[in-house]
Amino acid sequence: MKMKKFLALALAATMTVGTLAGCGDGGNSGGDNGGDNGGNSSGGVEEITFMVWDDLDASSDLISQGYKKSIDRFNQTYEGKYHCKVVSTNLEEYYTKLNAEVAANNTPDVFIVSPGPNLDDYVLPGTAAKLDDYLNADGWKGTFTSDAVFAGGTYGSEAKDGAGIYAVPLNIAAACVFYNTEMFEDAGAKVPTTYSELLDACKKLDAAGYTPITISAGTAWCLSMVAGYLCDRNGLNLDDVYNKKTDWYDAKVIKAGEQIQELSQYFQPTAAADDNDVATAAFYDGEAAILIQGSWAIGQINDSCEPGFEKKVGVFAFPAVDGSSADPNRVIAKSDSLAMSATSQHKDAAIALIKCFVDDEAQKYTAEVGGKIPVTKVQYDENVAPPELAYVMDVFKNANATFGFYNESLADTEAGSTFDSCFVEIFKGTDPKTALKPIQDYYEANVWK
Amino acid sequence: MDKLLRKKSYIIMFLAPAFILFTAVLIVPIITAVYYSLCDYKVNTEAQFVGIQNYIDLFTNDSDFATGMKNSLFFMIFSCVTQLIFGLILAALLTNIKKGRNFFKNVYYLPCVLSSAALGLMWYFVFSPKYGINKIFESLGWLERADKGTQWLSDTSGFIILPIIVISFVALWQYVGQSMMLYMAQISGISKDIYEAASIDGCSRTQAFFRITLPLIKPMVATAMSLNAIGSLKFFDLIYSMVPESMRGKNGGAHVLATNLYEQGLRYSKYGYACAIGIVLLIMCLLVTFLINKFVKTESYDM
Numbered sequence: 001m002k003m004k005k006f007l008a009l010a011l012a013a014t015m016t017v018g019t020l021a022g023c024g025d026g027g028n029s030g031g032d033n034g035g036d037n038g039g040n041s042s043g044g045v046e047e048i049t050f051m052v053w054d055d056l057d058a059s060s061d062l063i064s065q066g067y068k069k070s071i072d073r074f075n076q077t078y079e080g081k082y083h084c085k086v087v088s089t090n091l092e093e094y095y096t097k098l099n100a101e102v103a104a105n106n107t108p109d110v111f112i113v114s115p116g117p118n119l120d121d122y123v124l125p126g127t128a129a130k131l132d133d134y135l136n137a138d139g140w141k142g143t144f145t146s147d148a149v150f151a152g153g154t155y156g157s158e159a160k161d162g163a164g165i166y167a168v169p170l171n172i173a174a175a176c177v178f179y180n181t182e183m184f185e186d187a188g189a190k191v192p193t194t195y196s197e198l199l200d201a202c203k204k205l206d207a208a209g210y211t212p213i214t215i216s217a218g219t220a221w222c223l224s225m226v227a228g229y230l231c232d233r234n235g236l237n238l239d240d241v242y243n244k245k246t247d248w249y250d251a252k253v254i255k256a257g258e259q260i261q262e263l264s265q266y267f268q269p270t271a272a273a274d275d276n277d278v279a280t281a282a283f284y285d286g287e288a289a290i291l292i293q294g295s296w297a298i299g300q301i302n303d304s305c306e307p308g309f310e311k312k313v314g315v316f317a318f319p320a321v322d323g324s325s326a327d328p329n330r331v332i333a334k335s336d337s338l339a340m341s342a343t344s345q346h347k348d349a350a351i352a353l354i355k356c357f358v359d360d361e362a363q364k365y366t367a368e369v370g371g372k373i374p375v376t377k378v379q380y381d382e383n384v385a386p387p388e389l390a391y392v393m394d395v396f397k398n399a400n401a402t403f404g405f406y407n408e409s410l411a412d413t414e415a416g417s418t419f420d421s422c423f424v425e426i427f428k429g430t431d432p433k434t435a436l437k438p439i440q441d442y443y444e445a446n447v448w449k
Numbered sequence: 450m451d452k453l454l455r456k457k458s459y460i461i462m463f464l465a466p467a468f469i470l471f472t473a474v475l476i477v478p479i480i481t482a483v484y485y486s487l488c489d490y491k492v493n494t495e496a497q498f499v500g501i502q503n504y505i506d507l508f509t510n511d512s513d514f515a516t517g518m519k520n521s522l523f524f525m526i527f528s529c530v531t532q533l534i535f536g537l538i539l540a541a542l543l544t545n546i547k548k549g550r551n552f553f554k555n556v557y558y559l560p561c562v563l564s565s566a567a568l569g570l571m572w573y574f575v576f577s578p579k580y581g582i583n584k585i586f587e588s589l590g591w592l593e594r595a596d597k598g599t600q601w602l603s604d605t606s607g608f609i610i611l612p613i614i615v616i617s618f619v620a621l622w623q624y625v626g627q628s629m630m631l632y633m634a635q636i637s638g639i640s641k642d643i644y645e646a647a648s649i650d651g652c653s654r655t656q657a658f659f660r661i662t663l664p665l666i667k668p669m670v671a672t673a674m675s676l677n678a679i680g681s682l683k684f685f686d687l688i689y690s691m692v693p694e695s696m697r698g699k700n701g702g703a704h705v706l707a708t709n710l711y712e713q714g715l716r717y718s719k720y721g722y723a724c725a726i727g728i729v730l731l732i733m734c735l736l737v738t739f740l741i742n743k744f745v746k747t748e749s750y751d752m
Contacts, residue, residue: 092694096715099492103720121492121718218603218693269596270578273603273693278579414717417699424695428605438512438700445510 045080048349051087051101051108053094062299063171063336063370066362074356082349084110095121095413102127107341109350112170115152115337116408117416119167126160128167128339134351135165143358144169149375152404153337167337170357171372173294174396175225175332175405178301178388181314183210183289191314193328195233195259195321202266205289212266214288216279217427220420221407223260223271226292227423228332228406229318230256235326238409244448248422248440249433257423257432259321264427272428284309292318294334295392298371302386315391317398331395333402335375411447418442479731486725492718503725514726516702517709520613521682524705525737527617528624528681529674535621536628536673541658543629544636554633558626565623569690572619576601576691602692605702612692612703619687624680628673635669636662671745678737682730683707706730 054061056068071084087108089097095118101107107127113119122128131153135141144150153167184191187208189201202212216222234252241247268274268288283291284305291297302310320328338357340350356362363378371386373396382390403409407416418439425435454460486503490496507514539557543550560568575581583598592598604611639662647657685707688697696703698712706726714723 096711099715099718103492103718125492125494218695220695220698223695269594270600272695273578273600275693412717414699417716421695421698421700425700 045083046346046349047083047085048109048344048346048353049085049087050353051089051094051098051111053089053091053112055088055090056086057088060300060303061296062303063296063366063372066365066370067357069365070356070359070362071353073361074353077356078349078352082346082352084349084353105343107343109341109344109346110338110353111341113167113337113339114408115167115169115335116404117410117413118408119153119337119339121413122339123155123159123166126342129342129344129347130159130161130164130166131168131340131351132164135168140355143376145375145377149335152335153339161342167339168354168358169335169337169375170362171366171370171375172333172335172396173296173372174392174399174402175229175292175294175318175334176315176392176395177318178283178291178293178297179314179316180283180286180289180312182312183208184314186210187289189289191316192319193316194319195230198319199262199266202263202290206266211268211282211288213263213290213292214268214274214279214282215271215292216274216276217267217271217424218274219276219279220417220424221405222276222279222293223427224407224420224423225294225332225405226263227256227260227419227426228403229292230259230321231406232330232332232403233318233321233326233328234259234324238403238406241443242411242447248436248443253436254432255321257426257435260423260426261429261432267427272424294332295372295389296370298386298388298392299369301388302371310387313388315388315395317395327400329398329400331399331402332405333396334405334408411443415439415442415447482724482727485721486728488721490719490721490724492720496721499721503722504729506722507725507729512700513704513709513712514706517704517706517726520609520704521684521706521733523609523613524617524620524681524684525678528620528677531617531621532625532628532677533670533674535625536632537663539625539629540632540636541662544633545654554630557629560623561626563623565686566690568619568623569687572687573602573691576615603696605696610702612696616687616691619691620681620684623687624677628677631669631673631676632666635666639665667745671742674741674745675738678741679734682734682737685711706733 050071052064052067054064054067056064056071059065059068071086074082074084087101098108098111098113099121102122111122113122113128119128141147149169149172150165150167153169154163154165156163159166179191183189183205184201187201187204187210189204190197192198192201205212215226231253234255236246236250236252236256241250264271268279268282271279274282280291280293280297280300281304282288283293284301286306286309301313317329317331320326338354340347340354344350358376360376360378363374363376364380366372367374367378367380367389368384369386371389371392373389373393374380407420410416410419422435422439426432454463485496487498487500488496489499489502543553543557546553577583578596578598578600582601583592583595586592586598587595599611601615602612643661644657647661652660684705688703688705688708689711692701692703695701697708698716704712707730710723710726710730713719713726
């Protein structure tokens with residue numbers, strides 16, 4: 001009888017342990033966690049987690065490959081002391097996964113982030129750490145080109161931990177117009193400086209049998225980037241919208257909508273369905289003459305195109321709108337930035353990792369291979385850098401001011417997505433005033449209340 | 450051993466692990482979700498109780514929720530009707546063939562066990578204007594240019610938009626094997642004697658199907674319909690992998706309730722609001738199951 005009781009108890013215990021086996025934290029075997037919960041330390045090596053929006057082992061993107069080199073260099077330099085474990089996901093799911101990690105108190109020690117509402121989500125509640133003390137120590141801040149590069153990561157008293165810098169930029173990308181010089185020449189089109197000249201160039205390219213513009217409306221921010229440029233060129237001031245000095249039915253926004261519809265006749269027929277990669281590929285595969293894209297596309301184009309294609313690529317600034325008094329020399333700029341978890345148990349290791357992303361070797365790579373604008377005073381070989389970078393640098397140097405992507409510059413992430421969707425609707429043919437109602441309603445309900 | 454297992458303490462001991470696990474992973478999260486659905490709860494902030502405000506916003510002020518509800522209900526009705534019809538036809542055909550039954554059973558069931566994400570990607574290419582059906586139409590001379598043909602996954606005209614209809618058929622293709630298997634299991638349980646007796650009485654095969662098979666598999670019809678209805682209300686993966694991001698994002702026409710929940714909860718970090726959508730979805734699933742079991746009347750026969 002005792003034996004039976006013992007067997008029954010053993011069975012029940014086995015079942016309990018078996019069923020709850022998956023509930024443990026996985027100890028050191030999980031690997032993906034380890035930020036807020038103390039990270040992992042094995043054999044005296046501090047392990048930190050770094051979360052990024054690309055699979056660094058598989059990505060063909062040259063900038064991502066540069067990030068991998070920085071991490072490898074960090075792991076080699078600090079071998080036996082620190083080790084960085086990468087948590088990667090694709091761009092589309094990135095903030096979703098990062099938010100889930102934050103909500104679960106597993107914030108990665110270091111994470112990549114875009115300045116704007118996305119960074120707000122981590123700075124305002126105190127998830128991201130203030131970095132001023134680290135930047136001011138041993139002259140690190142002085143290695144950057146100027147204080148202006150920190151603008152996107154600088155917060156005032158609205159941040160939970162007070163005014164300061166919360167993100168370190170890694171590189172700068174400017175949104176430009178890439179064009180196929182051969183197609184332009186063949187069609188007799190000139191590089192446009194005004195909107196009407198752009199339409200004229202598209203008309204000529206179309207008549208010559210080329211698809212004038214390749215763009216993605218399937219990935220809404222691509223179309224929204226053009227919409228942002230048009231709003232800006234028509235003279236819209238986003239601060240005025242935020243402060244309710246004007247609204248989303250402003251004639252300048254309506255005009256931008258009408259211009260999107262006018263331009264859309266020159267988009268590839270599948271623009272509504274194409275995602276960003278497909279639309280970009282149409283440019284470097286020689287199917288379309290114009291690509292309006294951030295300068296991060298240089299890496300993608302040069303890595304995927306036929307040899308020699310890069311010599312056919314020219315770059316010009318987004319044209320001015322005829323008759324508008326708005327400054328035509330403003331450029332959309334964006335930086336990838338790194339933030340550190342405020343609750344990281346390995347802050348020194350995290351800062352050492354961030355430094356590996358902005359040291360001379362990494363920044364030289366950024367310019368010479370990745371084709372992005374470096375953020376430090378590093379000297380790089382212009383002859384080695386992709387030819388397009390020189391054109392982008394020209395556009396950037398001639399710019400009087402920069403502004404952010406509209407969808408990343410509005411009141412919050414949802415406002416940005418609503419803006420994107422409004423312009424996708426306009427592109428699909430809805431009357432601009434009708435299509436803009438959701439963003440107007442959103443601001444009335446959430447921003448201007 | 451029987452005597453031992455009749456003791457209450459042993460029954461409790463054996464039930465406890467499953468009960469604890471069931472409570473921990475189902476009951477507790479549901480109760481928590483109900484509470485959070487009554488809160489304004491965003492990422493990194495404390496939940497603030499707001500009563501039924503999230504539910505009021507859902508039903509009065511959220512066009513994505515309305516779109517998601519419309520599309521989810523369409524999926525549910527389409528799925529219940531088509532899987533009932535095609536599942537039954539396939540089951541009836543396969544139980545009546547002698548050669549190749551197992552082969553075809555496996556063929557029809559195979560999509561059920563494959564990853565929806567992988568299948569979604571495959572069908573995305575099939576319906577892509579650049580690579581798929583349109584390209585075939587172009588090569589057959591039916592289209593001048595593939596990219597100027599029907600935009601299967603991005604057309605937004607109509608009350609129920611084309612991508613939703615396309616994905617409904619893909620879902621039918623994927624899950625019809627499951628209904629077929631359920632019906633086949635029930636049909637194969639019907640005694641051959643009944644069919645023989647009916648045949649002697651002059652009953653044709655069609656009559657036997659409608660007079661014998663159909664009434665005897667009614668309990669399984671209710672079960673399969675409930676599974677289809679719940680599955681289609683929770684439908685997410687094919688939408689997510691097939692339609693362009695802009696159509697399942699803010700104000701996108703291809704929303705279903707689950708994509709709406711995902712967007713609100715994980716993209717905009719409005720956890721309280723997303724919980725409210727989840728609770729509505731749960732209530733709908735329970736309601737639909739109740740209605741199906743109430744209206745698809747089943748009687749037990751000795752087969």
